[in-house]
Amino acid sequence: MKLQQLSLFLENRPGRLDAPLETIAAEGINILTLSLADTAQFGILRLIVREWDKAKRVLEQAGWVVNLTEVVAVDVLDRPGGLAAVLKILDGAGLNIEYMYAYSLRRGDKAILIFRFEDPDRAIQILLDQGLHVVDGDELMSFAAA
Amino acid sequence: MTHESRPWIMPVPNPSPDWSSEHPIWNPIAETLPRAEREALQLERLRELVGRVARVPFYRDLFAHREIGPHSIRSLADLRRLPFTTKDDLRRQHPLGFLAVPRRDLARIHGSSGTTGKPTFVAYTAGDLRIWSELCARFLVAGGLRPEHTAQVAFGYGLFTGGFGLHYGIERVGATVIPAAAGNTRRQIEIMRDLDPEALICTPSYALTIADAARELGMDPRALPIRFGHFGGEPWTEDMRREIEDQLDIAAFNNYGLSEVIGPGVSGECTARTGMHLQEDHFLVECLDPETLEPVPEGEPGELVITTLTREAMPMIRYRTRDIARLDRGPCACGRTTTRMSRVAGRTDDMLIIRGVNVFPSQIEEALLRVEGTTPHYLIEVSRPGTLDEVRVKVEIHPEIFSDRMDRMQAVRDRISREIQTVAGIRAHVDLVEPRSIERFVGKARRVLDTRGLNERES
Ligand SMILES: [Zn+2]
Numbered sequence A: 001m002k003l004q005q006l007s008l009f010l011e012n013r014p015g016r017l018d019a020p021l022e023t024i025a026a027e028g029i030n031i032l033t034l035s036l037a038d039t040a041q042f043g044i045l046r047l048i049v050r051e052w053d054k055a056k057r058v059l060e061q062a063g064w065v066v067n068l069t070e071v072v073a074v075d076v077l078d079r080p081g082g083l084a085a086v087l088k089i090l091d092g093a094g095l096n097i098e099y100m101y102a103y104s105l106r107r108g109d110k111a112i113l114i115f116r117f118e119d120p121d122r123a124i125q126i127l128l129d130q131g132l133h134v135v136d137g138d139e140l141m142s143f144a145a146a
Numbered sequence B: 001m002t003h004e005s006r007p008w009i010m011p012v013p014n015p016s017p018d019w020s021s022e023h024p025i026w027n028p029i030a031e032t033l034p035r036a037e038r039e040a041l042q043l044e045r046l047r048e049l050v051g052r053v054a055r056v057p058f059y060r061d062l063f064a065h066r067e068i069g070p071h072s073i074r075s076l077a078d079l080r081r082l083p084f085t086t087k088d089d090l091r092r093q094h095p096l097g098f099l100a101v102p103r104r105d106l107a108r109i110h111g112s113s114g115t116t117g118k119p120t121f122v123a124y125t126a127g128d129l130r131i132w133s134e135l136c137a138r139f140l141v142a143g144g145l146r147p148e149h150t151a152q153v154a155f156g157y158g159l160f161t162g163g164f165g166l167h168y169g170i171e172r173v174g175a176t177v178i179p180a181a182a183g184n185t186r187r188q189i190e191i192m193r194d195l196d197p198e199a200l201i202c203t204p205s206y207a208l209t210i211a212d213a214a215r216e217l218g219m220d221p222r223a224l225p226i227r228f229g230h231f232g233g234e235p236w237t238e239d240m241r242r243e244i245e246d247q248l249d250i251a252a253f254n255n256y257g258l259s260e261v262i263g264p265g266v267s268g269e270c271t272a273r274t275g276m277h278l279q280e281d282h283f284l285v286e287c288l289d290p291e292t293l294e295p296v297p298e299g300e301p302g303e304l305v306i307t308t309l310t311r312e313a314m315p316m317i318r319y320r321t322r323d324i325a326r327l328d329r330g331p332c333a334c335g336r337t338t339t340r341m342s343r344v345a346g347r348t349d350d351m352l353i354i355r356g357v358n359v360f361p362s363q364i365e366e367a368l369l370r371v372e373g374t375t376p377h378y379l380i381e382v383s384r385p386g387t388l389d390e391v392r393v394k395v396e397i398h399p400e401i402f403s404d405r406m407d408r409m410q411a412v413r414d415r416i417s418r419e420i421q422t423v424a425g426i427r428a429h430v431d432l433v434e435p436r437s438i439e440r441f442v443g444k445a446r447r448v449l450d451t452r453g454l455n456e457r458e459s
Helices: A018-026 A052-061 A082-092 A120-129 A137-145 B035-055 B057-066 B076-081 B087-092 B126-142 B161-173 B185-195 B204-216 B238-248 B361-372 B406-424
Strands: A003-011 A031-038 A042-049 A066-077 A097-107 A110-117 A133-135 B106-111 B121-125 B150-153 B176-178 B199-202 B228-231 B251-258 B263-269 B276-278 B283-288 B302-308 B319-325 B352-354 B357-359 B378-383 B390-396 B429-433 B448-450
Touching: A003 A052, A003 A110, A003 A137, A018 A031, A018 A042, A018 A052, A031 A097, A042 A052, A042 B406, A042 B429, A052 A066, A066 A082, A066 A120, A082 A110, A082 A120, A110 A120, A120 A133, B035 B057, B035 B076, B035 B302, B076 B283, B106 B126, B106 B161, B121 B126, B126 B161, B126 B251, B126 B263, B126 B276, B150 B161, B150 B185, B161 B176, B161 B199, B161 B263, B185 B204, B199 B204, B204 B228, B204 B238, B228 B238, B238 B251, B251 B276, B352 B378, B357 B361, B361 B378, B361 B406, B390 B406, B406 B429
Parallel strands: B150 B176, B150 B199, B199 B228, B228 B251, B378 B448, B390 B429
Antiparallel strands: A003 A042, A003 A066, A031 A042, A066 A110, A066 A133, A097 A110, B106 B121, B251 B263, B263 B276, B283 B302, B302 B319, B352 B357, B378 B390
């Protein structure tokens, strides 16, 4: 149920994002979603792509330092209080969220959030116990294609 | 001339090491002299030296000008009344202007590598060669060599002092030498497999080349017969020591010397490995601030300045080595009483003065090593945007320290800053940069970019 996320180190200067994205695009790899965390000097680009192993290889060949992390996608009602309800559950279970970001596509009245947990397996168990819907890789892909 | 007429050679008694001891000392008398006795010996030799170097026109003129003679040396502190000798002085007296003995008394002539100009020659009498072997024997034994061992010397034999210096040192210990000389790495490995030497003698980088070559031949370098190595002839780091020890499964010892004063044998490590024991019955070693030429507080890094107490052919008064190291006069677990010097941490040529603080690229390297466990590519940028110097250290990201978490990345950057503050005593901005974004040059990497316009440095 976990998703493989690629992270890249980038210096924070104009146009710096283009090069890795072009490298992936040139290989015909689809980017499902991306998020950029940055400071004034550097940034961390996080990507979820269809073929993460191929993407990792071509990026590394092009000289990038690439990290692979497991993240968890959860769908949430896209209305006021939807996110708060999920956060409350996670908080109540004592789960630490390292960071989170929204998936680029929505499904009807649902938005998808990507979470980076310290312990993703435990997080998935708790989310499922609480009746939340954890979106796995295939589902995420299929719905991107839809 | 007989040796009896040269009293400065003699006060070292013949060694009688106790081979049954776990950590034998090659010359148990000279290497464990109480401080007061050693200083008395040094003073006697220094006074005699000042009289003797008057045969060198360079010193004769300087001494005459300053009215210096043996009478000027009443205590070791009077060393500071004597002039310095620099590499440029040696070049100006090219080829053999520093001889203190007639040419016919020479037994050998070596030369420096001449990377920074034309080579300088270094001459030895038979007495100098005897002492040189003795000094090499001392550090070889301190670092594990025994008479029953075989040592493979993979140093260049030639004008360079490394090969012959170590060769005769090994013979002096009574061990077996394989003079394999530098190069032909496959052959080195074949010799090792055929002859089972316990010791490898070469530059630290060549030790790693041997390990690489063994792997290329499909062998495990750890399975090679060597058990320890004495490495020198170029600066290296603790990081490199760990690499060598890990890749070859040996104990790696450091030794120090420079051809201008004798060659290898000025100092070397014992098994405690807390610095290299200086052979103070033959060298007076000062540690000075390279700008002010005042002694640095003990334990602080400074330029080593060496006076040769017993060299006959080419004695040196206060030779400025340009090597930066720290001195430790505290006791050593091995029982030797001599001062220990740290690894050479840099060259004065590389020194940066930042807001009045002397900083060496090697200190930045040490800070990076502490944080990352390895030395990444880095560049020190020094500028002066207003009236104050500003330092920016660019550090290339590599997989071991990269994290997808921003807090971790910021923590790495902050730790590097703090370590630089601790090691080098300066505040630096740390920029984490993309891999391969710092320009590489053939041979040496450029470590410093100083745009203050005060001095042009390329290092
Ligand atoms: Zn010791």
